Amino acid sequence: MFEATTILACKKDGEAVIGGDGQVTFGNAILKGNATKIRTLYNSQVLAGFAGSTADAFLLFDMFEGHLQNRKGDLLKAVIDFGKEWRKDKHLRQLEAMMIVLNKKHIFILSGTGDVVEPEDGQIAAIGSGGNFAISAARALNKHSNLSPKELVKESLQIAGELCIYTNTNIKILELKD
Secondary structure, three states, rough: OOOOEEEEEEEEEOEEEEEEEEEEEEEEEEEEOOOOOOEEEOOOOEEEEEEOOHHHHHHHHHHHHHHHHHHHOOHHHHHHHHHHHHHHHHOOOHHHHHEEEEOOOOEEOOOOOOOOOOOOOOOEEEEEOOOHEEEEEEEEHHHHHOOOHHHHHHHHHHHHHOOOOOOOOOOOEEEEEO
């Protein structure tokens, strides 16, 4: 697990939302509190977020966007191609980063070993050191409230930021709606 951030994504009711905190940690010190770890890809049709090394994440974002371009925005095919490339290349396997990518139809976690994982519920995914806090809060809120996906992500990240020392409450959110 990366002690670097918290990224949470939710896909439901025709919406896709991703959020992340702003804390950048170096060892036991906070280097920056307002970093942006989420972005839109492929003409704002795909959302992505990363946890781990920033330099590695920028490389992975660029590579993944290339696969999206080659597959004309087909997220499922792009993650499969990307996972294969990540797994086959011995240098890429050394990268210390994970990603969540989603659109209104699919949500995936891309791991540093080239694994492509679709969440069991197909709706909520989290990565980073505060990921377990955020996903626990998100699952409970999803089950026991009528929050919109955006509200669910924001509230869950707020909870994670209050519990995880590697996560803050400087939350940024991106969304795709019908």
